[in-house]
Amino acid sequence: MTQDSLPFDARPDPMIGAALRRALDAGEHDRFVARVLARAEQLRAVSWDAVLARWARLGVAAAVLVALTAGYVVGRGRPTAPERATVPDAVLAPSTSAPPVEVVFASLIGN
């Protein structure tokens, strides 16, 4: 062990280093690496699922929007059928042509 313990000593202490390494090494290096890589694969799969789900949601939303727009355009462009007049409409609606003169006079004389 180096006896120099100045704060500006820039050299690693090999004895402290070796002792600490022994104290902190947990072993099973390959097993740990395999565990991290397996978890990384799971994360990748999860992130791909999330991407696909996001695209699927966007796709559904876009399809609904397109369907609504198409329905609106088609519905607006079609000519509307003339409405059939009901009986009260026919009775109450004013005539589009002026009544004959004799009819007007007859009604005046009658009153």
Next chain:
Amino acid sequence: MADPPDPPQPPGEVARIGQQDETALVARAVNGDRGAFGTLVERYAATARRVARAVLGDPDDADDAAQDGMLSALLKLDQYDPRRPFGPWLLRIVANAATDRRRRRAVRRVEPLDPGFVAGGTRPDRTAERRALAQRLREALAELPERRRIAVVLFDVEGYSHAEIAQVLGIPEGTVRSEVFHARRRLRALLGDWKEDG
């Protein structure tokens, strides 16, 4: 096809892996190259585990934290600045993961002492003696402030420079020197006592 991962680096060598090589590996990993990420994990796993254990003490907790840190780094790889060394960037994430885990831990678990070393036990053989020293070193480390522990492990075990450790810890380089100095003083005293006892 992805390259097979390189064999583990000897302790202390990780800090000296060429930055160009690592930048290329990171670029490949960002683009989804599993082999490149595997190589990075292989190279840094031992260091990450030691740093996490210096923070947490418990080996299982430390492995969980090291794993969390490495996976977090994988998700953040696109944020890594390739002009800077990769090791300190990764180890900062690992150290933060370990610190977070320590804060969340409700009850601190203590590793049981080797039965051969409890008072009145039989005289330990050499292997058991080493294990006992390791146990005492871990206990001594646990008494140090967290930043001091990480600093001395990165400096004396992993071979990082004061400047690189300053990046990991986010503190000035002069503070790193001071932390290493105080940690060494404590550990040297312990090792000295151990020799005298032996």
